[in-house]
Amino acid sequence: MTSEQCRGGNILKTLTGAKIVMAVLKEEGVKTIFGYPGGAVIDIYDELTRTDIQHILVRHEQGAVHAADGYARAKGAVGVCLVTSGPGATNTVTGIASAYMDSIPILVLTGQVPTALIGNDAFQEVDIVGITRPCTKHNYLVKRTEDLAPVLKEAFYVARSGRPGPVLVDLPKDVIQGKTGYKPLTEPRLASYKPTYRPNKKQLHRAVELIKKAKRPVIFSGGGTILSNASRELIEFAEKLHAPVTASLMGLGSFPGTHPLWLGMLGMHGTYRANMSIGACDLLIGIGVRFDDRVTGKVEEFAPNANIIHIDIDPTSISKNIPVTVPIVGDCRIVLKELNGLLDADRVKIDKKSRENWLKRIEKWKSTNPLSYEQKNTIKPQYVIEKLYELTKGDAIITTEVGQNQMWAAQYYHFDSPNCFITSGGLGCMGFGLPAAIGAQVACPGKKVVDVAGDGSIQMNIQELATAVQYKLPVKVVILNNKYLGMVRQWQELFYERRYAYTDIEHSPDFVRLAEAYGALGLRATRPQEVVPVLKKGLESPLPAMMDFWVAREESVYPMVPAGAAITEMLLV
Amino acid sequence: MQKHIISLLVDNEPGVLSRVAGLFSGRGFNIESLCVAETMNPSVSRMTLVTRGDEHIVEQIKKQLNKLINVIKVHDLTGTEFVQREMALVKVKAKRDYRAEILRIVDIFRCKVVDVSPTHYTIEATGTAEKLGAILGMLKPIGIKEIARTGAIALSREKKGKEGAYGKD
Numbered sequence: 001m002t003s004e005q006c007r008g009g010n011i012l013k014t015l016t017g018a019k020i021v022m023a024v025l026k027e028e029g030v031k032t033i034f035g036y037p038g039g040a041v042i043d044i045y046d047e048l049t050r051t052d053i054q055h056i057l058v059r060h061e062q063g064a065v066h067a068a069d070g071y072a073r074a075k076g077a078v079g080v081c082l083v084t085s086g087p088g089a090t091n092t093v094t095g096i097a098s099a100y101m102d103s104i105p106i107l108v109l110t111g112q113v114p115t116a117l118i119g120n121d122a123f124q125e126v127d128i129v130g131i132t133r134p135c136t137k138h139n140y141l142v143k144r145t146e147d148l149a150p151v152l153k154e155a156f157y158v159a160r161s162g163r164p165g166p167v168l169v170d171l172p173k174d175v176i177q178g179k180t181g182y183k184p185l186t187e188p189r190l191a192s193y194k195p196t197y198r199p200n201k202k203q204l205h206r207a208v209e210l211i212k213k214a215k216r217p218v219i220f221s222g223g224g225t226i227l228s229n230a231s232r233e234l235i236e237f238a239e240k241l242h243a244p245v246t247a248s249l250m251g252l253g254s255f256p257g258t259h260p261l262w263l264g265m266l267g268m269h270g271t272y273r274a275n276m277s278i279g280a281c282d283l284l285i286g287i288g289v290r291f292d293d294r295v296t297g298k299v300e301e302f303a304p305n306a307n308i309i310h311i312d313i314d315p316t317s318i319s320k321n322i323p324v325t326v327p328i329v330g331d332c333r334i335v336l337k338e339l340n341g342l343l344d345a346d347r348v349k350i351d352k353k354s355r356e357n358w359l360k361r362i363e364k365w366k367s368t369n370p371l372s373y374e375q376k377n378t379i380k381p382q383y384v385i386e387k388l389y390e391l392t393k394g395d396a397i398i399t400t401e402v403g404q405n406q407m408w409a410a411q412y413y414h415f416d417s418p419n420c421f422i423t424s425g426g427l428g429c430m431g432f433g434l435p436a437a438i439g440a441q442v443a444c445p446g447k448k449v450v451d452v453a454g455d456g457s458i459q460m461n462i463q464e465l466a467t468a469v470q471y472k473l474p475v476k477v478v479i480l481n482n483k484y485l486g487m488v489r490q491w492q493e494l495f496y497e498r499r500y501a502y503t504d505i506e507h508s509p510d511f512v513r514l515a516e517a518y519g520a521l522g523l524r525a526t527r528p529q530e531v532v533p534v535l536k537k538g539l540e541s542p543l544p545a546m547m548d549f550w551v552a553r554e555e556s557v558y559p560m561v562p563a564g565a566a567i568t569e570m571l572l573v
Numbered sequence: 574m575q576k577h578i579i580s581l582l583v584d585n586e587p588g589v590l591s592r593v594a595g596l597f598s599g600r601g602f603n604i605e606s607l608c609v610a611e612t613m614n615p616s617v618s619r620m621t622l623v624t625r626g627d628e629h630i631v632e633q634i635k636k637q638l639n640k641l642i643n644v645i646k647v648h649d650l651t652g653t654e655f656v657q658r659e660m661a662l663v664k665v666k667a668k669r670d671y672r673a674e675i676l677r678i679v680d681i682f683r684c685k686v687v688d689v690s691p692t693h694y695t696i697e698a699t700g701t702a703e704k705l706g707a708i709l710g711m712l713k714p715i716g717i718k719e720i721a722r723t724g725a726i727a728l729s730r731e732k733k734g735k736e737g738a739y740g741k742d
Contacts, residue, residue, distance in 0.1 A: 133592060134599045138642040141588075158642060192584060192645040316636040319629070 012183050017145045017176035018047035021109070024152040025053060027184055030080050032056060032071065032442050034064040038084020039124060040111025043176045045082075056442060056471055059463035061088050063435035065095025065166075066424075066461070068106045070439030073422045074397055074447075076229070078105045078159050079439060085111040086124030089170075090131065094429055096166045097135040101426025102250060103227060105164035107155055108136075114174040115143055129170050137165030145178035154188045162195025163314040164227055195313060199330035199338060206326045207285075207309045208342050214283035214307075215354040217243040220266060223250030223425065224288015224312055224332050226418040231255065233336035234287065240343055242355045243285075244362055246274040248295050249410055250425040251288070257414030258394075263362065264371070267295040268561045269407045272369035272570060273362050275561070278303050279568035280361070286310045286324075288332040290317040292426065301566035311335045369559070369572055371411050378552040379528050381405070381480040384535075385412035388450065388478060391535050396448040397422060397440045401433040401457030403487035405480045407557040409452040431460025437475040438468055448476065448539060455481040455508050455548075462514070468544040469519040476538050477546040479511055482553045490556045494571070515546035524548040574625045576605070577651040578727050579635065581620040584643040585611055592641050593620060602626065602634050606659075606724025617645065621726045650727050657727035660699045662687070663709065666716035667694045678711045693718065701725075 015023065021044055025033070032054040037045045048055055058064040061083045068079030083092055089110040099106050113122040129141045138158050140151045151169060159167040211217065219238055225231060225247075231254050238245050238261050245255045246263040255262060264271030266278065278284065284306040289295070291310075296302040299321060307325040310318050311332055318327045328335055373382040385408050388396075398413055399422040400406040406423055415421045422440055424432040433451035441449040451458075458479055468475050480486075485503040492500050515522030521543045525534040531549065538545035559570040583589050590609060597604045605623040612619050624634060631649070638647045650657075667675055667690075675694055679686055682704065688695035698708050702725065709717070 129588065130591070133588070134595055190642070193642050314640070316633065316640050320633060 012181040014179050015182045016043070016047070016179050017148050017171070018043040020145070020148050020180070020182050021152065021171070021176070022047050022051050022053070023182060023184070024149055025080065026051065028078070028156050033080040033082050034058055034067040034071070034439065035082035036061050036064055036084065036088060038088045038111060040085035040113060040173050041082060041171070043173070044109070044111070044171070056438070056467065058435065058467050060461065061091035062095050062431065063438075063461050063464045063467065065092045065099065065106065065108060066432050066435035067439035067442070069095065069099045069104050070399060070422050070436030071443045072104050072106050072439075074419055074440035075443035076419060078107055078156055080107045080109070082109045083111070084124065085113055086126045089126055089128035093132060093135065096132055096168065098424045098427040098429040098432060099166040100135045100137065102223060102424065103164050104166065105159040106166045107159055108166060108168040110168060110170050112141070112170045112172040115172045116174070118172065128168065132168050136168050139168040139170070141170040142172065142175050145175050145180040148175060148180070149182055149185055150188065153185045154190070157188050158193065162193070163224075196315075196329045197313070197331040197334055199328045199335045203326055203328045204335070204338055204342060207328060207339065208346060208348070210283055210307050210309060210326060211241060211343070212348055215351070216281045216358045217241060217283040217285065218263070218277050218281040219243050219245040220247065220284060220286045220289055221245060221251040221254045222248040222287065222289030225251055225254035226288070228288065228313070228332040229418075230288070230333035230336050231418045233333055233340060235259070236340050237336050240340060242350050242352075244277060244359065246270070246277070248289055248292065248425070249423060252410055252421045253415035253418045256416040258416055265410055267567065268297070269411065269557050269559065270567070271371060272559055272572065273365035275559070275567045275570060276365045277362050279566070281306045284308045286312075287336070288312060291321040293321070296321060297561045297565055297567035301568070373555070375528060377528070379525060379531055379549055381408050381482070381549070381551040381555055382412050383528065384478060384480060384531055384549050384551065385409055385452065387532050387535055389413045391532070391539060392448050392450070396420070396450050397444060399423065399433040399437040399440060399449065399451045401451070401453040402428045402430045403454050403457060403485070404490065404557050405452050405454040405457070408480065430457035434458065434461050434475070434477060435464045438464055438473055441473040441475050442471075450476045450478055453477055453479045454486055455479055455483060456485045456505060459508065465515065465518040465520055465544060465546065473544060474542055475544050479546065479548045480551050481511070481548050482551050482555065483508065484553060487557070489554070493554065493556065494560070495562070511546055511548040521545040522548070524550070526550045574627060575631070575651065576623060576625050577631050577649055578655070578657060578725055579622050579624065579638070580648045580650055580727060581622070581638060581644055582612070582646040583618050583620055584645065585616050585618040586643060589618070589643045592643060593622075593638065596637055596641065600633075600637065602630065608724045608726050621724065623725050648729070650729060654730040655727050656730060657701060657725045658699050659702055659705055659723055659725050660697065661705050661709070661720060661722040663696045663698060663712060663717055664719040665694050665696060665712050666718055667692060671715050675712070675715060678708070682708045684708065
C-alpha cells in the first residue's frame, strides 16, 4: 500500500526501493532493459512485471551489457541492464569495459547482498563497485533507500553527459525492500562534474587561422562525432574546407562512406590513401578522436609535417598520445557549428588550386592501391561483405565481432550514416556482435541488423541466439568461417614464421544445425556462387538467421601496418 | 622528473581514496605520498599528494584527476607560492651518554619531545621534507628505533600587499 501526503505542494509518495527504481526508469524514458534475474534482484523483477517496461531475458549477463551497448548506440540513448549480485555482476565486467573504452552510455544495475552482510563474504557477494571502479565512468553503492532516487538520477545524468560512459549502481537487497518518500527529481547538478560543451573562442580563432593557411588538410573523425550527433556539421565543415575525411573504426558512418571526399578508414588496417595522406598532410583536424595506437602507429612518425587541431570533449584525450597545436575542448557538434560560423563570417576562401592538387595526389594513391581481393574458387570473406553491402543497399545496421571479420566489415561495407556500425573498438571484445545486434534490433525494429562474425568469436556469446528467437528479433549472423582464429593466425603468418600456435579451431559445431536447434534459420555457402542466394534467403527470412560462409582459410586483412611501424609503412598484400 | 605537490578537494565519501589511488596505479603514475583529512566542510576532504613526472605526465595526472566525478578541485602548487609541512614521530634510543646530545638536536631543529622513558625519547618533528631529512640524518648515528612519517600537506600562500592579510587598513 502506498500512502500519499502533501509536503510543500509536492506529492510525496512512500514507495519501496523497487518501485522507486521503476519510477526513475520511467521518468528517464526507459522502454527496454536487458537482464538476468537472481536472488538479490527478485524484488526489482517482481516490480518490473507491474510496469510496461520491456525486459529482454538474455542467456548470459555479458550479453545483457553488450545488448544495452548496442541499444544505446543504435538509439542514441542510455542502455540499461539489470543483473543479480555476485556472478551476475562479475559477468558484466567485460561488457562494461567495452562500453567504457568506446564511451557508450549504459546504466548497469547490479543486485547486492543486504547492507548488513556486505563485507562478510555472504553468498553471491562480490565488491562489484571495487571491481568496476577502473572501467566505469562512475559507480555507486546505494546504502539507504532515501539515496536511491537521487543516485539513479545522477547515474543517468553522468552516463549520458560530457564524454558518455557506463555507470554502475549497486543495489543491496534491503535498500530495494525498504520504503521511503519519493517525488520526481530534476536533473542533478554536481559541484565536481561540469563537462565543457562550449569551446574556448581564442582556440577557435587559432584553428581558423591554421585552416586558412593549410594547403593539404585532412579531417579525421572519430566516435565522438557520432556520440555528439555532429555528422551534419562535419559534412558541412568538410565541404566548406574541401578537405578529405578519414575516420577511426569508431568514427565509421560519421561521414558518408560514398562521399567524394571520403578517404576510407585510417590506421592499422586503414586504406592506403588515408594512411598516406596523414603522412603528407600539413593540417590534421581530429574530431572526437583519441589518437589510439591502432590509428597512429609509431607516434613519432604520425602526421610529421602537420599542425594538429584536436577537438574533443574530454581534456584527458588531448595531448595524451599526440602533441597538438590547437586543443579545443568542447562538444564536437557545438565546436563544428561555431567553426562553420566563423569560416562563413570570415568569408574564408579556400585556395582551389592547391586543394585540387592535394585531392589529385590522393586520387593517385587511391588508384594505385585500392582495397582489393581476388575472388577465385573459394569464397573470399571480402566478397561476402561486398555482396552484403549490395543486398542491404548499405542501409543495414552492422555489428561485428572482433578480428578479421571486424576489419573486413569496416573496409568493405560503406557506412553512409552514423549509428549504423556497432563494434567493440577500444576493448576489442570477441562475443560482442550478436548481443549488440540484439540490442540494436530492439532499438530499431524496422532495420536489418547483421552481425558480421568469425567462427571463433561467434562462439563466445552464441547462446544469445536463443534470446533473438524468443523475442522474435530477426537479427542475421554472417559467419566468415575460416576455421581459424584468423587475426592471430595472420600475425603468426606474418611475424611468427607461420607457427600457428593454437589458432586452428579444429572443431566447431555445425552452425546450420545449431541455428536450427535454437529455432533460427541456418544456412551455409561453401562455393562463391552460393553466397548471394544464401545472403538473400537469410536476409529475407522473418527469423533470426545464421549464415555460415566457408571462406578461404588463409586470407588476410590488408593493408596492414605492423605494430610499432609508421602508418605509412603498410604491407599491401 | 620534477616533484609536484598537488592539492585536491574531493567528496568526503567512501571509495574516493581508492579512486584516486587506483588512477595512479592503473595508469602507471608515480605517487610519493598522500595525505587525506576532512576540511571544515564535512562533506569535503582535502588530499595532498606528491608525485613526480615530466611535464606531459603531470599534465595527464591533473587532467585525469579532474575527470574523476568525486574530485571537486585540482590545484598544482608547484611553481606557486605555498607553505608545506610534513611531520615525523621518531623513537630514538637514548642511552645516558647521548641524552643531552639528543635534546640539543631537538632544540636546534625546534622539535618536541613527546614521550620519555629511561631508554628512549620519542620526538615530534615538523617541517619540509628537507628539514626532516636533516633531523633524521643527525639522529641516525645515535640510533633510531622506529619512525612514523606523514606525507606533505600544503596550502597556497595568500597574496601579500594591498589585499593581503594586513591589507585593508
